[in-house]
Amino acid sequence: MNKRYILITLAVFLLSCQTKKKEVKDDVQSVLPEKGLKRLVEANVLTSNELPKIEIKVENEFRFMGQFDFEILASSDEYPEDMQGKAVAAGERYIFAQVNENRSVDKLFIVQFEGFLPENDFIYNYNFSTADSIGGNRYRHNTWFYDSKKLAQENPNEEGAKTRAFLEGKGYVLEDEFMMSRFVGLASEDRKNEIIIFYLEMLNKTTGISLEEYENSISAEKAESIRNSFIGRSRKSFEIIKG
Numbered sequence: 198m199n200k201r202y203i204l205i206t207l208a209v210f211l212l213s214c215q216t217k218k219k220e221v222k223d224d225v226q227s228v229l230p231e232k233g234l235k236r237l238v239e240a241n242v243l244t245s246n247e248l249p250k251i252e253i254k255v256e257n258e259f260r261f262m263g264q265f266d267f268e269i270l271a272s273s274d275e276y277p278e279d280m281q282g283k284a285v286a287a288g289e290r291y292i293f294a295q296v297n298e299n300r301s302v303d304k305l306f307i308v309q310f311e312g313f314l315p316e317n318d319f320i321y322n323y324n325f326s327t328a329d330s331i332g333g334n335r336y337r338h339n340t341w342f343y344d345s346k347k348l349a350q351e352n353p354n355e356e357g358a359k360t361r362a363f364l365e366g367k368g369y370v371l372e373d374e375f376m377m378s379r380f381v382g383l384a385s386e387d388r389k390n391e392i393i394i395f396y397l398e399m400l401n402k403t404t405g406i407s408l409e410e411y412e413n414s415i416s417a418e419k420a421e422s423i424r425n426s427f428i429g430r431s432r433k434s435f436e437i438i439k440g
Contacts, residue, residue: 234246235247235248236289236291236310238261238291241254241255241256241257241259241261241293242254242255242438243255243291243308245310245392245440248310248312248384248385248390249334249382249383249384249385249390249392249440250439250440251332251334251392251437251439251440252437252438252439252440253308253394253435253436253437253438253440254435254436254437254438255293255306255434255435256306256433256434256435258295258304259293259294259295259304259306259434260293260294260295260296261291261292261293262292262293262294262363262364262367263292263363264289264290264291264292265289265290265292265359265363266287266288266289267287267288267289267290267356267359268284268286268287269284269285269286269287269288269311270282270283270284270285270354271283271284271285276319280317284314285313285314285317285319286311286312286313286314286319287311287312287314288309288310288311288312289309289310290307290308290309290356290359290360291307291308291309291310292305292306292307292360292363292364293305293306293307294306294364294369296369299370300368300369300370301369301370302364302369302370302371302372302399303398303399303402303403304396304397304398304399304434305360305395305396305397305398306394306395306396306397306434306435307360307393307394307395307397308392308393308394308395309356309392309393309394309395310384310390310392311384311390311391311392311393312384312385312389312390312391313389313390315389319389320387320388320389321383321388321389321390321391322388323337323381323383325337325383328382331380331382331437332437332438332439332440333437333439333440334382334383334392334437334440335382335383336380336381336382336394337380337381337382338378338379338380338381338428339378339379339381340376340377340378340379340424340427340428341375341376341377341379342374342375342376342377342400342408342411342412342424343374343375343377343408344373344374344375344408345357345361345371345372345373345374345375346361346371346373346374347373349361349362371399372399372400372401372402374399374400374401374407374408375397375398375399375400376397376398376399376400376403376404376427377395377396377397378395378396378397378427378428378431378432379393379394379395379396380393380394380395381393382394394435396430396431396434396435398427398430403427404423411423
């Protein structure tokens with residue numbers, strides 16, 4: 198198991214997804230339906246009426262904390278030079294959390310709706326031939342063990358950093374080091390839209406070990422056992438009711 202490769206892959210992924218925060222909604226239990234509203238949360242069910250049309254039941258251990266909009270700015274070599282620093286995609290993040298009596302976060306569940314802007318020709322060109330079927334869609338899956346605080350400091354405009362700021366601004370406490378289980382699915386036939394489901398746990402709180410110990414001190418067998426148990430919990434954290 199090449200744990201350093203996992204961390205490098207995560208850093209590259211996050212560096213390519215710089216964002217600009219537009220709006221943060223208050224800490225509420227539901228987004229009230231309005232005329233024309235595309236998405237809402239009621240009784241821990243997130244309903245999206247388009248891109249994609251889906252209903253996700255989040256386990257009751259999580260509380261809906263709110264959502265924010267974002268833009269993704271071109272910041273990597275995959276975009277032409279004249280696009281660098283400009284918005285190429287936009288979306289929404291819906292944040293759920295399990296917290297204890299000290300307002301310390303134990304787990305996070307996040308659903309991200311994202312799409313390239315109509316004025317460009319970019320698409321999400323992923324291969325889903327070996328992806329798992331969940332509900333009526335295929336989802337690519339990856340896991341990462343990483344220093345969330347460090348990456349947020351290095352990349353304050355990306356979604357992970359803004360999620361930390363969103364929760365800390367409400368008075369919640371997060372550990373520095375996370376475990377992430379990530380499910381990525383297409384949200385439109387033209388591949389210009391995607392949905393990403395994140396399940397995260399605080400690494401030390403869950404395992405009793407640090408990222409350095411996970412990478413360098415424990416056996417490959419123990420690391421694999423931790424990862425597999427984590428994946429199992431992530432798959433039980435939600436159910437796709439429709440879509």
